[in-house]
Amino acid sequence: MTDTSTLSETGTPSKGASHLSRYFYKSPLSRGYGLLSPTLLLMTLGIVVPVCILLVMSFWTRQGFGFDTTFTTANYVKAFDQPIYMALMKRSLYVSAWATISTVLLAYPMAYYVAFHVHKNKMMWIVLMTLPFWTSYLLRVFAWKVVLGYEGVINSFLMGMGVIDAPLEFLLYSPTAVIVTLTHAWAAFAILPMYVSLEKIDKSLLEAATDLGDGPIWRFIRITLPLSMPGIISASFLIFIPTTGDYITPALLGGPDGMMIGNLIQLQFGAVNNWPMGASLSIILMLFIASIGLVFLFLTKLARERIS
């Protein structure tokens, strides 16, 4: 802080202003914090404090209706000892990894098309692509239940065409149903960031690549893909992080074999009534996601360096 106050001394003095307000206007640091303060306050109250509470609670244990507040790592030991917790964690990561990959793969061509081949009414295209997301998340998940269901759209169609005699039962209540639904439900979060980064690519770079002898495929691999990487990375994070903990979709479509860690955490805070265990599982989930995110970032950085 002493650095910045000397810095403010060097600025042009404004007449009539008190020392404090002059300091405030001239110091870039305090001005920055001043602008940040409403958000910062909200973040502290809404994220930092609850995470701290969660962290503290995860070292407690349940006792009847209350908590035993002596410090213990018993919950963490239990989470790694009993097979159910890590198995569900693995399944959650598996499901959301597939959901992320398929969302990004399916959304990339759409974003690419709008960014490079649509020249009129781009905004309308974007709005049209996000149109399904104007309905509520729960409704979209439920709609998939209708599509995949026993007497659902797919089964009725296939039976009507005479392809199958009895409804396909594996469509609903399976991890696959969860992956399909998550892929659709989160598509907008992939299209938008990827569109933005594709849109920003300087078209003259593509021309230069062509001039220097790159065919369309190499041009894509050497220019478009690396330059759109920030969009792909942010899309992957935007989808991977929330879907790992998702619980509505597995609850409605997962069936007994599609249960995910989010459902288990919800149960700890609900019927099972073991809040400290739920807190521990939440913390473990956060750590898992964070470490996977770091590995992913590292790998993409490596890949980008390789390509360029």
Add this chain to the structure above:
Amino acid sequence: MDVLDQLGSMREGKMSRRAFTKSLMAAGIGVATAPMLPRGASAAGQQGTYFTWGGYDIPELFGEYVEKNGELPNFAIFGGTEEGLTKMRGGYVVDVAHPCNSGVPRWISTGLFQPVDTSRLSHWDDVMPELVNVQGNVVDGKPYMVPFDWGQTSVTYRTDLFEVEGEESWDMLWDKRYSGRLGSLASGADAWWCGAIKAGVPLTDIASEDAFEKIAAAMREQRPLIRTYTDDTTTLEQALASGEMVAAMTWNSSAVVLKSEGVPVKFAKPKEGALTWVCGMMIHKDAPNLDRAYDIIDSLLSVKTGEFMINDYGYGHSNKKAFDAFDAATLEGLGLSKNPIEILEAGHFQIPQTQDWETRMNETFEQIKAGF
């Protein structure tokens, strides 16, 4: 000045910015202070909140309440009573909640509920005393739970799709011939107890270590056969109607609702006996609308509500006069009787357990449902 006038003069540039800001401020203060204005005893006043299962949030049950207060009460829905209790322990305040007899002593021990002043209930004298005197409900001569509905948890099956071998029995939900076409309620408060009946464990003995293992083994055996576990009775009813499931663990109402839609189903009378229960209303200790809380309870106890419960849902009701509209044959067809104890004791009546047991049971059952 009228708002439209102001906007008009604004558009014409006749209004100063300051005047406009001033009127905006006036509007702001007006909006902010509106809740402080004295409220007339109009129908638009605050309604009581009733915390219950889906299916109890319908106008047919609140005729008297609407007559008196002009509107339906507010509803909050839980998937199971344990979930509801945890939510209230987390600070959620309602006026009236809807627990069942096996939970009552634990609910009372949380200190979140107040005893009921029965003199404020006009239908209290018609309430069957046997249902009030369930274990743990009356403390120091005052009841905490006002009984409302009672019934059974049993197997609803498609008579055209499920071939019963011998007598109806709990084995139907463990029948390997119908693997993947059986359904179950997800809440341990029903399923675990039914598992105990299937495993042959007397319910008085359900807390023992031996019982735990036997029931867990039975539930594990059943799990691969189950299409889905759900707390949503509509899901089970739709699955039974479409033939996706041929048999499922349900309450009385699912069978009655499906029958009224012309689906060939039957609510089984298992040879081992069904699971029986009584549910009712408890008042939160901090109920913000105590008068309305009593209105909700009184309305639920009314004869009209009772007739609807019996006729359309097939549940027993706690008002003995509600049964007068039905002849004995109709009641028998629904698996009910004017003498509730007869029915409740013919089945296996749920017994209150400790909190530790509940947590352990739920934890184990969740693990089994997840396949462990």
